[in-house]
Amino acid sequence: MVAFAVMRPTIPLLIVFTALSVDVTAADQAGSRAWQQRLELEMPLQLPLLQLSPDNPFAVALDRVPERREATPPRKLAVTGRAVVAAYVDGNGACLGAVPLEVPFPGLTAGIVAGFADARFEPARVGKVPQPSWVVVELLIEGTVKEAGLVTERLEVPDPVRPPEPAVPVQLTPPAQLASLPFAPAETITSPALPKRIGVKVPGREVEAPVRALVRVSPSGRCDRYVPVELDSGLEPWLEAFLASWVLDPGQREGAPVEAWVLYTARARLELSSLSSESYRVLRDRTYVPVQ
Numbered sequence: 001m002v003a004f005a006v007m008r009p010t011i012p013l014l015i016v017f018t019a020l021s022v023d024v025t026a027a028d029q030a031g032s033r034a035w036q037q038r039l040e041l042e043m044p045l046q047l048p049l050l051q052l053s054p055d056n057p058f059a060v061a062l063d064r065v066p067e068r069r070e071a072t073p074p075r076k077l078a079v080t081g082r083a084v085v086a087a088y089v090d091g092n093g094a095c096l097g098a099v100p101l102e103v104p105f106p107g108l109t110a111g112i113v114a115g116f117a118d119a120r121f122e123p124a125r126v127g128k129v130p131q132p133s134w135v136v137v138e139l140l141i142e143g144t145v146k147e148a149g150l151v152t153e154r155l156e157v158p159d160p161v162r163p164p165e166p167a168v169p170v171q172l173t174p175p176a177q178l179a180s181l182p183f184a185p186a187e188t189i190t191s192p193a194l195p196k197r198i199g200v201k202v203p204g205r206e207v208e209a210p211v212r213a214l215v216r217v218s219p220s221g222r223c224d225r226y227v228p229v230e231l232d233s234g235l236e237p238w239l240e241a242f243l244a245s246w247v248l249d250p251g252q253r254e255g256a257p258v259e260a261w262v263l264y265t266a267r268a269r270l271e272l273s274s275l276s277s278e279s280y281r282v283l284r285d286r287t288y289v290p291v292q
Contacts, residue, residue: 058214058227058261059160062251066217066262068155070247073148073268077241081105081234083139083200083277086288087116088178089193091130095119097178099290102169104141104234105275106207109172112139115200115277124184124193131184135193136286139200143275145238151208153266158214164263167212167230179290186287193282200277209235211266213243219257221248229263238270 081104088097098116100109124133212230215223223243251260
């Protein structure tokens with residue numbers, strides 16, 4: 001615990017003395033008004049000392065840090081992820097463009113945009129009148145990690161003061177010509193656009209994916225929990241299977257094995273099979289307004 005002293009500010013205290021003259025002559029000369037005198041005093045304002053804890057909850061004191069002895073990157077592993085896409089649908093039900101909002105696998109953005117170019121919808125309506133609109137669709141994307149390897153990797157103890165900050169995905173914006181198209185506001189739509197046909201398929205390829213996670217190592221030297229810091233959501237099953245293969249010398253304190261967290265940072269090279277959308281649904285509780 002670190003105590004931070006707080007400066008005690010002073011606050012100007014305004015004291016106003018007011019009196020009425022009882023002398024009739026003086027009152028006439030003063031215009032029958034009260035006289036006032038201002039007196040400013042400075043008084044210290046007492047504040048308690050603030051007790052702040054800058055400790056990282058994932059960091060613990062260790063005499064010996066965990067060391068990994070065995071690890072096998074999984075291969076031929078089925079993976080599944082969910083993509084979230086905002087699609088612009090005109091009054092005839094044609095999709096004129098799409099903006100991926102959440103992408104579960106690396107290198108999937110262009111394939112999603114291409115897949116929506118051929119999508120067909122029942123257009124949104126206000127009453128019985130078709131309207132152009134933005135609709136948010138969730139797709140289930142499936143594939144297989146055929147082969148896997150690590151380009152770089154590092155295992156270290158967490159910073160005792162600051163926990164790692166989660167990576168923030170880049171938010172895509174629609175092309176200017178798409179963002180400028182008119183659309184019915186979500187609150188006016190009585191029935192949203194509904195997909196008739198959506199197909200996203202991306203051929204197999206090799207990709208590199210960043211991996212960063214806090215991993216808990218049990219006293220028996222196995223990984224039993226993790227917190228993703230930077231990871232494509234569709235690769236979570238692959239990372240879970242990889243961490244399950246780890247065998248480590250556990251952290252020690254005072255000669256005994258103890259539970260400890262480590263920060264794992266890597267760059268994985270993965271050979272993915274073709275990825276395809278197996279199902280989709282409209283997210284009625286999500287709306288999208290393009291920002292140019």
